[in-house]
Amino acid sequence: MTTGEQDTAAAMAEAATAWLDTLDRDQAASGTGDGPRGDDAERRRWFYTPTDHGGLTLHDQAPAQQQRAMRLVASGLSEAGFATVAAVMGLENVLDRNQGWPERPYRERFRDPGLYYLRVFGDPASGTWGWRFGGHHVSLNNLVVDGRVVATTPCFLGTNPAGTPLLGGGTSRPLGPTEDLGREIVRGLPPELLDRAVLLETAPPDLVTANRAVVGPGDRPLPTSAIRRESPPGPVEPVPGTEEVELTDAPQGVPASVLDDRGRELLRRLLSSYLDRVPAAVSPAARYEDDAALDEVHLAWAGPLEPGRPHYYRLQGPQLLLEWDNTQDDANHAHSVWRNPASDFGLDVLGQHAAREQNGGSGPS
Structure with a gap:
């Protein structure tokens, strides 16, 4: 493990804790989830369409909370990566105009730059935890195990319009x-x-x-x-x-x-x-x-x-x-x-981690 890897994981944990500390009970119910496991289906459920990505949306947070949420997002991105994510989110306003300000009966605003969801899985102080940030055309999935960032994928970015x-x-x-x-x-x-x-x-x-x-x-x-x-559960036929x-x-x-x-x-x-x-x-x-x-x-x-x-x-x-x-x-x-x-979602590392715990801490590191 390099110092840089430790520093990145520590920055993520610090930012996540600062955000979690601001949540009330109802917000925490949406913004948190169970700690990472190999079979944690919700953590591994991800989207890039304008659907419910799972978590607490930005527009359900006060401005100071939004800032702390974006600080966590930034901790998992380079400077250029964060600028690109911010640009993609802003395009929801452009898309809204281009499409004639569309309305949908199931959503107050369809093209909504506040409809990006953040959820923390587990306790950042535990050393093994994860977080997900997503909305239309953004999906970031990060896993920290034993104080080290072990997975940053799937990592999705899209643009509409592209130009x-x-x-x-x-x-x-x-x-x-x-x-x-x-x-x-x-x-x-x-x-x-x-x-x-x-x-x-x-x-x-x-x-x-x-x-x-x-x-x-x-x-x-x-x-x-x-x-x-x-989407209805069950098998789906490909295109x-x-x-x-x-x-x-x-x-x-x-x-x-x-x-x-x-x-x-x-x-x-x-x-x-x-x-x-x-x-x-x-x-x-x-x-x-x-x-x-x-x-x-x-x-x-x-x-x-x-x-x-x-x-x-x-x-x-x-x-x-x-x-x-x-x-x-x-x-x-x-x-x-x-x-x-x-190693999407760090499933291989989680499996090794679980095996070491079953063996009393022995086994490959």
Whole structure:
């Protein structure tokens, strides 16, 4: 464990405690949950649609409480990551205007920048606890075990609109580099590699892994209606016609090992746009400074290569799965997610922790 990892976990615990200390009984009932376990279904339930994400919303808190809530959010993000999350939340106002100020009978305000939910799982003073922050187009999931941040995934960020005009002819694109770098790598491939990289001429309608708690081979996009808390329980049929982009155990597309020097540098920057969302002390981004680690990352694409057209890509390697799609609303509505299939929500670390406790503290650390 590094000092940076300890410092990040300590900052999270301090911020969480400061927020929890402000909650009254009713607020605490919404804002807290049971401590992390391997089978804790609620902690592993996450969304990116405008649904109930579970927790205490910002608009159900006083301004001082909101500030402490955002302090906790910031403790799990880099400076750039926090700025991007804040921008995504603010886009709810832009979306409200763009859609004509829509009304829904089940919600006082449909596009609501205050409808972001925070929940703390367990006691931050215990050393093993977690927290989740989410709302439309944001989902942050963090786990601390024995005073160390062991999981920061799934980590989802989306933008709607993906691009917004600014005065003076500018454009606001909070996730612009995450889109542009992927396209630039693929467009720079020679024809024989381009054929390997492009899985399908038409992009799937959404992320292949959707909001599943556990991802694995055979995953395909789910209908939007299934990515909501109020969705009926039971199996859901994936979107038809997406077989060619389904998740496979062996990565599809082209490995970094076949990219030229420029392509490899662009790939490192693309990885950074996902992995540097969190503080440097807990980000795996430095791992890919090693050429051997980078070589194992594969890039796959679906859809046209022209900007402004619906498209999808994913990066896949050991302990790594990154997905991007910009397909909805005339390709002006983007989704992106960073996942670690081996350790989303820290399930592997929780299992090891439980085994050590059963063995009286012995076993692998």
